Amino acid sequence: MFSERIVGSLAGGSAIRAMFEQGNMLKKKYGAENVYDFALGNPDPEPPQSVIEDLKKFADEPGIHKYMPNAGYPEVRAKIAAYLEKETGVAFGANNIIMVTGAAAGLSITMDSILNPGDEVIVIAPFFGEYRGYVSNFGGKIVPVLSIPGTFQLDVAAIEKAITEKTKAIILNSPNNPSGAVYTEESLKELNAVLEKAQAKNGKPIFVVSDEPYVKIVYDGVKVPAISAIFKNSIVVNSFSKSLALPGERIGYVAVNPNIEKADVLADAMIFCNRTLGFVNAPGLFQKVVAEHLDDVAGLEAYKERRDALYEVLTETGYECEKPQGAFYLFPKSPIADDVEFCKKAIEHRLVLVSGTGFGYPGYFRMAYCVSMETIKNSRESFRALRKSF
Amino acid sequence: MFSERIVGSLAGGSAIRAMFEQGNMLKKKYGAENVYDFALGNPDPEPPQSVIEDLKKFADEPGIHKYMPNAGYPEVRAKIAAYLEKETGVAFGANNIIMVTGAAAGLSITMDSILNPGDEVIVIAPFFGEYRGYVSNFGGKIVPVLSIPGTFQLDVAAIEKAITEKTKAIILNSPNNPSGAVYTEESLKELNAVLEKAQAKNGKPIFVVSDEPYVKIVYDGVKVPAISAIFKNSIVVNSFSKSLALPGERIGYVAVNPNIEKADVLADAMIFCNRTLGFVNAPGLFQKVVAEHLDDVAGLEAYKERRDALYEVLTETGYECEKPQGAFYLFPKSPIADDVEFCKKAIEHRLVLVSGTGFGYPGYFRMAYCVSMETIKNSRESFRALRKSF
Numbered sequence: 001m002f003s004e005r006i007v008g009s010l011a012g013g014s015a016i017r018a019m020f021e022q023g024n025m026l027k028k029k030y031g032a033e034n035v036y037d038f039a040l041g042n043p044d045p046e047p048p049q050s051v052i053e054d055l056k057k058f059a060d061e062p063g064i065h066k067y068m069p070n071a072g073y074p075e076v077r078a079k080i081a082a083y084l085e086k087e088t089g090v091a092f093g094a095n096n097i098i099m100v101t102g103a104a105a106g107l108s109i110t111m112d113s114i115l116n117p118g119d120e121v122i123v124i125a126p127f128f129g130e131y132r133g134y135v136s137n138f139g140g141k142i143v144p145v146l147s148i149p150g151t152f153q154l155d156v157a158a159i160e161k162a163i164t165e166k167t168k169a170i171i172l173n174s175p176n177n178p179s180g181a182v183y184t185e186e187s188l189k190e191l192n193a194v195l196e197k198a199q200a201k202n203g204k205p206i207f208v209v210s211d212e213p214y215v216k217i218v219y220d221g222v223k224v225p226a227i228s229a230i231f232k233n234s235i236v237v238n239s240f241s242k243s244l245a246l247p248g249e250r251i252g253y254v255a256v257n258p259n260i261e262k263a264d265v266l267a268d269a270m271i272f273c274n275r276t277l278g279f280v281n282a283p284g285l286f287q288k289v290v291a292e293h294l295d296d297v298a299g300l301e302a303y304k305e306r307r308d309a310l311y312e313v314l315t316e317t318g319y320e321c322e323k324p325q326g327a328f329y330l331f332p333k334s335p336i337a338d339d340v341e342f343c344k345k346a347i348e349h350r351l352v353l354v355s356g357t358g359f360g361y362p363g364y365f366r367m368a369y370c371v372s373m374e375t376i377k378n379s380r381e382s383f384r385a386l387r388k389s390f
Numbered sequence: 391m392f393s394e395r396i397v398g399s400l401a402g403g404s405a406i407r408a409m410f411e412q413g414n415m416l417k418k419k420y421g422a423e424n425v426y427d428f429a430l431g432n433p434d435p436e437p438p439q440s441v442i443e444d445l446k447k448f449a450d451e452p453g454i455h456k457y458m459p460n461a462g463y464p465e466v467r468a469k470i471a472a473y474l475e476k477e478t479g480v481a482f483g484a485n486n487i488i489m490v491t492g493a494a495a496g497l498s499i500t501m502d503s504i505l506n507p508g509d510e511v512i513v514i515a516p517f518f519g520e521y522r523g524y525v526s527n528f529g530g531k532i533v534p535v536l537s538i539p540g541t542f543q544l545d546v547a548a549i550e551k552a553i554t555e556k557t558k559a560i561i562l563n564s565p566n567n568p569s570g571a572v573y574t575e576e577s578l579k580e581l582n583a584v585l586e587k588a589q590a591k592n593g594k595p596i597f598v599v600s601d602e603p604y605v606k607i608v609y610d611g612v613k614v615p616a617i618s619a620i621f622k623n624s625i626v627v628n629s630f631s632k633s634l635a636l637p638g639e640r641i642g643y644v645a646v647n648p649n650i651e652k653a654d655v656l657a658d659a660m661i662f663c664n665r666t667l668g669f670v671n672a673p674g675l676f677q678k679v680v681a682e683h684l685d686d687v688a689g690l691e692a693y694k695e696r697r698d699a700l701y702e703v704l705t706e707t708g709y710e711c712e713k714p715q716g717a718f719y720l721f722p723k724s725p726i727a728d729d730v731e732f733c734k735k736a737i738e739h740r741l742v743l744v745s746g747t748g749f750g751y752p753g754y755f756r757m758a759y760c761v762s763m764e765t766i767k768n769s770r771e772s773f774r775a776l777r778k779s780f
Contacts, residue, residue: 107668
């Protein structure tokens with residue numbers, strides 16, 4: 001009756017969303033204050049007040065709610081290009097920027113634009129599970145490569161081994177969801193050398209698709225290396241979901257490296273896909289608003305405080321955990337090898353966690369710490385009891 | 391280097407968007423006031439002031455910009471369900487409503503959810519050219535059936551002939567873009583009888599996918615028959631782009647008829663596709679706003695005045711044209727058989743028109759009258775000269 005492919009996938013749904021809904025059920029049963037829900041990366045700070053003020057200001061602007069070119073408002077694209085040029089030293093122009101309906105849309109139109117049937121896309125585990133669909137929807141096949149256990153840094157030698165003549169792209173996501181790792185400049189330069197060799201051998205580009213929603217959520221003075229400056233064949237996908245705490249509004253951009261051969265054709269292909277996949281254009285009002293806030297970050301201090309507090313709770317109650325430099329996730333080791341079983345057990349202690357298996361990295365679990373300090377502090381005894389139960 | 395399928399499609403782009411850009415070039419050359427641009431259905435009224443006020447009001451609401459369930463805010467879905475039940479008599483519930491990023495997104499997730507490779511989707515010509523991509527993206531094949539020349543009403547006998555065992559759906563769009571026709575209740579009931587017979591024979595449903603962005607843009611007291619009340623296996627796709635003049639904001643909904651067998655599975659499939667195609671959820675702020683304005687229409691009186699004025703200009707200068715009952719388009723007959731050639735000639739008279747060929751209906755051309763009364767009045771002599779040139 002319906003699409004067999006889609007109905008067949010329904011049972012496989014999103015592990016994160018499934019836990020999100022399980023968390024909501026627990027809250028109804030026990031009361032929200034008695035459930036420690038670390039499932040969803042849903043930024044809990046409000047957007048900066050200046051963003052709200054600009055929303056109100058632009059809401060009145062004549063013509064702002066109308067159709068604009070499918071790629072977005074020209075002046076917004078120009079502003080982002082200038083910002084990126086300043087940040088990276090790469091000569092971005094407005095034509096290299098496509099406004100998109102969030103990073104998910106950006107990844108979809110990127111994959112639709114570059115993949116031919118059977119193409120392979122390397123992803124670094126642990127990785128955001130939604131990449132599976134963004135690649136398979138357009139005939140591609142993901143090839144997961146494990147990052148280094150513990151630090152979750154790039155294993156460049158393992159990536160080199162995974163490259164074949166069918167490799168069309170590699171998705172990088174740094175700061176990483178779920179590990180919080182920020183890939184070092186050194187490892188990225190090593191990766192670039194490996195890719196350059198492979199591209200010369202294959203006689204065609206391997207695109208670095210950089211999914212960067214967390215690029216501004218970093219701690220301890222860490223600077224995220226600019227992917228556009230390191231990799232010539234790079235496509236940067238960014239969103240304001242996390243930096244401005246606007247995840248429900250779906251606004252972001254794609255930046256096509258101007259040094260890609262036929263970068264103009266690639267941008268045209270993306271604009272075409274933006275239209276034909278049904279996005280049409282990124283929401284107009286928010287395009288104008290985010291262009292005024294390219295440098296802002298919502299809630300960074302609060303995230304840092306929570307990272308430190310949650311890290312302390314976990315290590316004090318007996319969990320093995322790397323202290324991450326970015327994003328708002330911890331990715332501790334599961335005390336038992338079976339992380340899915342561990343997360344099931346956690347529910348009995350009213351702890352909502354997501355198993356590492358969904359991120360292609362068994363033996364670990366993810367916690368999003370966009371929750372109140374109270375939730376973090378009150379979760380201590382549940383974590384202790386859970387740890388003791390093994 | 392890139393997707394061969396996509397790059398191969400680039401030349402074929404959207405005829406409407408191509409004329410839109412040609413219009414912009416002409417305006418740069420001759421000045422905007424000397425170009426009569428009827429290419430794009432871009433509502434020129436501003437949204438109702440009450441919509442702007444609600445935008446500002448909700449912008450401040452705590453949590454409104456966060457992730458919500460992929461199907462949308464539960465209270466918004468409930469409100470739309472109640473509204474539709476009142477309007478149609480069909481017992482919609484919140485679970486039958488999925489908030490989407492505009493009607494284009496709604497059509498994409500619908501086709502992704504129902505189509506298996508090789509399935510056929512009947513479309514009634516003239517039809518919105520973007521349907522081609524929304525169907526072919528998911529392995530389907532469009533089967534155009536001509537409407538009755540002049541009135542552009544359904545040719546039910548021709549539709550019956552076009553149905554095969556592979557027919558999975560028929561897309562209806564009434565009021566129609568580009569003809570402005572509103573399909574009569576009588577013809578829809580005849581179509582239902584034909585579909586019921588075919589469904590019994592095929593042993594499976596043929597879904598009526600009703601694309602209804604213009605459902606509130608009607609004139610002369612015409613009432614658009616409720617598709618949900620007539621067709622059991624119906625999926626209504628609506629947007630607020632036209633009714634509230636918010637096309638750049640991408641906000642709409644899909645309503646799955648609760649009488650469809652396994653309607654819950656279909657809704658789950660759509661929610662899954664909303665996530666995996668990269669929409670994630672419809673923009674949050676606008677979900678809340680539109681729920682307060684389900685009955686409002688922006689600019690209806692102005693559209694009617696323009697319809698009448700443009701109809702007078704066209705008929706007075708020698709064009710054959712039906713006076714439409716809805717939407718904001720006229721679809722006159724081209725004075726020469728080759729409508730593409732006719733539209734090229736029109737450019738010489740600074741008239742930007744779109745050929746009927748792009749809508750699967752050669753010999754006609756489309757004019758969007760979301761333009762000022764001045765543009766309409768000033769276009770008279772250009773139309774007269776163009777007519778005389780043949």
